[in-house]
Amino acid sequence: MLSYPTPFTPPTKEDDRLSWLRLIRSRRVGAVTFWRLIGEYGSAEAALHALPGIAKAAGVQGYEPCPEPVILKEYQAGTAAGARLLCRHDPAYPPALAELADAPPVLWCLGDPALLSRPMVALVGARNASSLGLRMARKLAEGLGAAGVTVVSGLARGVDTAAHAAALPTGTVAVMAGGVDATYPAENAALASEIALRGLRLSEQPIGLEPQARHFPLRNRIISGLARAVVVVEAAARSGSLITARLALDQGRDVLAVPGHPFDGRAAGCNLLLRDGATLVRGAEDVLAALAPVTAAPEHAAARAPEPEPQRTWRDMATLHRQILDRLGPSPMAEDQLIRDLALPSATIAPELLTLELEGRIQRQPGGLLSRLD
Amino acid sequence: MLSYPTPFTPPTKEDDRLSWLRLIRSRRVGAVTFWRLIGEYGSAEAALHALPGIAKAAGVQGYEPCPEPVILKEYQAGTAAGARLLCRHDPAYPPALAELADAPPVLWCLGDPALLSRPMVALVGARNASSLGLRMARKLAEGLGAAGVTVVSGLARGVDTAAHAAALPTGTVAVMAGGVDATYPAENAALASEIALRGLRLSEQPIGLEPQARHFPLRNRIISGLARAVVVVEAAARSGSLITARLALDQGRDVLAVPGHPFDGRAAGCNLLLRDGATLVRGAEDVLAALAPVTAAPEHAAARAPEPEPQRTWRDMATLHRQILDRLGPSPMAEDQLIRDLALPSATIAPELLTLELEGRIQRQPGGLLSRLD
Numbered sequence: 001m002l003s004y005p006t007p008f009t010p011p012t013k014e015d016d017r018l019s020w021l022r023l024i025r026s027r028r029v030g031a032v033t034f035w036r037l038i039g040e041y042g043s044a045e046a047a048l049h050a051l052p053g054i055a056k057a058a059g060v061q062g063y064e065p066c067p068e069p070v071i072l073k074e075y076q077a078g079t080a081a082g083a084r085l086l087c088r089h090d091p092a093y094p095p096a097l098a099e100l101a102d103a104p105p106v107l108w109c110l111g112d113p114a115l116l117s118r119p120m121v122a123l124v125g126a127r128n129a130s131s132l133g134l135r136m137a138r139k140l141a142e143g144l145g146a147a148g149v150t151v152v153s154g155l156a157r158g159v160d161t162a163a164h165a166a167a168l169p170t171g172t173v174a175v176m177a178g179g180v181d182a183t184y185p186a187e188n189a190a191l192a193s194e195i196a197l198r199g200l201r202l203s204e205q206p207i208g209l210e211p212q213a214r215h216f217p218l219r220n221r222i223i224s225g226l227a228r229a230v231v232v233v234e235a236a237a238r239s240g241s242l243i244t245a246r247l248a249l250d251q252g253r254d255v256l257a258v259p260g261h262p263f264d265g266r267a268a269g270c271n272l273l274l275r276d277g278a279t280l281v282r283g284a285e286d287v288l289a290a291l292a293p294v295t296a297a298p299e300h301a302a303a304r305a306p307e308p309e310p311q312r313t314w315r316d317m318a319t320l321h322r323q324i325l326d327r328l329g330p331s332p333m334a335e336d337q338l339i340r341d342l343a344l345p346s347a348t349i350a351p352e353l354l355t356l357e358l359e360g361r362i363q364r365q366p367g368g369l370l371s372r373l374d
Numbered sequence: 375m376l377s378y379p380t381p382f383t384p385p386t387k388e389d390d391r392l393s394w395l396r397l398i399r400s401r402r403v404g405a406v407t408f409w410r411l412i413g414e415y416g417s418a419e420a421a422l423h424a425l426p427g428i429a430k431a432a433g434v435q436g437y438e439p440c441p442e443p444v445i446l447k448e449y450q451a452g453t454a455a456g457a458r459l460l461c462r463h464d465p466a467y468p469p470a471l472a473e474l475a476d477a478p479p480v481l482w483c484l485g486d487p488a489l490l491s492r493p494m495v496a497l498v499g500a501r502n503a504s505s506l507g508l509r510m511a512r513k514l515a516e517g518l519g520a521a522g523v524t525v526v527s528g529l530a531r532g533v534d535t536a537a538h539a540a541a542l543p544t545g546t547v548a549v550m551a552g553g554v555d556a557t558y559p560a561e562n563a564a565l566a567s568e569i570a571l572r573g574l575r576l577s578e579q580p581i582g583l584e585p586q587a588r589h590f591p592l593r594n595r596i597i598s599g600l601a602r603a604v605v606v607v608e609a610a611a612r613s614g615s616l617i618t619a620r621l622a623l624d625q626g627r628d629v630l631a632v633p634g635h636p637f638d639g640r641a642a643g644c645n646l647l648l649r650d651g652a653t654l655v656r657g658a659e660d661v662l663a664a665l666a667p668v669t670a671a672p673e674h675a676a677a678r679a680p681e682p683e684p685q686r687t688w689r690d691m692a693t694l695h696r697q698i699l700d701r702l703g704p705s706p707m708a709e710d711q712l713i714r715d716l717a718l719p720s721a722t723i724a725p726e727l728l729t730l731e732l733e734g735r736i737q738r739q740p741g742g743l744l745s746r747l748d
Binding site for chain 1: 633635636637655
């Protein structure tokens with residue numbers, strides 16, 4: 001059922017872009033699956049054509065890609081909202097984000113995409129930040145902005161809000177968990193409008209989507225994926241900001257943290273990161289110093305297509321499926337660990353994982369983790 | 375004038391101990407010079423005998439070692455005060471301190487010397503500490519004490535006072551800048567008395583000496599020299615605690631620091647240390663974790679005498695004196711750097727430095743630094 005690899009074609013025509021949108025909006029196709037399908041079939045259109053057959057061969061009956069009218073409706077709504085669809089190989093697509101294995105295939109952008117071509121730093125932290133934390137977020141955002149750095153954050157309450165507001169005059173990017181037009185929280189509606197006018201809002205999610213809990217980790221990988229460095233301004237132990245920080249480390253980003261006194265519980269997460277080797281931040285200068293070694297901007301990834309992977313026979317696949325499923329459970333396991341356990345090349349296992357994912361038998365989670373669903 | 379090296383004899387007899395006291399109390403004989411003289415002459419008595427000749431040969435007229443009656447008076451005063459003279463090779467002399475190149479040859483001890491045989495941690499910090507800093511000093515002292523660690527500090531106001539007071543029930547050592555009986559500051563007289571009763575006070579300085587500014591850095595090298603690790607509890611930038619921390623690093627001690635928010639200036643020194651690689655401390659557990667890798671107590675240094683150094687001819691010395699003095703100025707220079715610049719073995723240069731020091735032409739400072747005096 002799997003075809004041989006086909007030369008990759010970037011989506012230059014309108015139809016191609018709509019096919020990309022349709023493929024990523026199809027059931028069980030996440031970013032990683034998207035890139036594997038593109039790698040195997042050469043184009044979104046070919047992948048969409050092949051999907052029902054892959055599903056059927058894997059025992060999933062009646063699988064259909066996302067219907068075309070749904071895609072047309074999203075595209076028209078986005079355009080009507082003044083948003084622009086950025087595909088991964090477009091020149092304006094941020095190169096650091098493009099390098100991720102789970103790079104968003106498409107991003108809806110509302111505002112000035114030129115902000116994406118400058119060095120970016122993410123400021124993240126507590127929603128219920130202390131006044132010290134909010135002051136630090138403002139001070140860092142101002143100092144980074146003055147140095148020509150775009151400040152990236154998530155438009156949440158607390159640290160995010162303070163960072164965006166302080167960076168409005170110099171340039172800020174808000175990564176939305178829901179649709180690029182779905183402002184959340186409601187109290188940040190005015191700030192969100194300002195950012196669309198003077199900064200940039202972006203989202204990989206469909207226009208109009210209201211954010212749900214599962215969208216926030218996906219959004220966080222874009223925040224850290226855009227940035228050269230992630231600064232945790234204030235974070236308690238076991239907070240979402242710590243998850244963002246760990247994800248950033250997995251992505252090869254520098255993680256920095258603002259210390260606080262150990263008797264202040266709101267600093268516990270930052271102090272934990274510092275003990276684990278994060279760079280200590282006293283002010284914007286410390287962040288800029290951490291960026292300094294990167295003198296040249298990373299090479300633009302536009303010309304780089306994912307490598308096609310070798311194909312396997314159906315018999316091999318059936319055997320491997322069982323081996324993989326036997327090793328996975330409901331608790332997430334690192335893909336690397338699974339590959340080591342199976343003692344097989346990654347290129348052999350990867351297509352099987354794709355199929356199992358499309359079958360809905362395993363699930364991918366941020367950080368290269370896999371869990372079994374059935 | 376210099377004799378050939380003589381086998382080293384530890385000061386077991388009363389007379390030997392008085393000779394040690396006399397040698398270290400003699401003009402221009404600091405701890406480093408003391409050990410070089412002992413290394414070259416085999417005993418304090420022989421070194422005392424040779425000193426006037428070395429001085430004369432170097433052009434210093436009328437040099438006399440410390441008069442014997444002064445030493446007898448100090449010894450009697452110390453004994454009358456209930457203090458005990460600990461010489462470097464005594465079994466009770468703390469082994470970690472004995473390993474320093476500038477180990478104090480003698481220490482006056484008032485209290486329980488058994489506290490020196492337990493693992494020791496130094497708590498240092500600001501005299502004008504914040505209430506957070508004082509609370510942290512108490513909490514760390516209590517936690518370390520409960521784990522069987524002796525808490526070492528300097529009996530100063532602020533962090534030192536809080537640390538000693540909290541560690542009184544479990545064991546604390548106060549290292550005095552002046553004489554072991556010269557309580558400073560006056561407001562700590564009651565605490566000092568308690569420490570002599572339930573803990574230990576010690577000093578390398580003569581009984582009765584009122585501390586002066588130059589005594590504090592010498593005292594600080596003993597604080598860090600006793601300890602396996604030095605914890606800076608709270609310190610502003612450019613504070614004395616930072617100097618202690620750097621000295622501790624030179625001595626190969628672990629340096630740890632309690633973080634604070636960057637907007638709190640009283641944490642600036644600690645945050646600087648953390649940026650430079652100090653271990654972050656949130657509580658006593660973090661300090662104990664840093665000590666954990668050291669499972670066995672360091673070998674006792676009692677049997678280890680300083681290595682005798684090869685001797686040079688007078689002609690070699692005259693040439694080298696000029697080369698050394700040409701390279702030194704009033705700003706301190708590292709001895710290592712000087713040795714590299716001269717491209718001669720350390721064993722060749724060391725005796726010349728001794729002579730220049732005895733001549734009063736160069737001065738040794740903590741941290742292996744040399745400066746020119748004339």
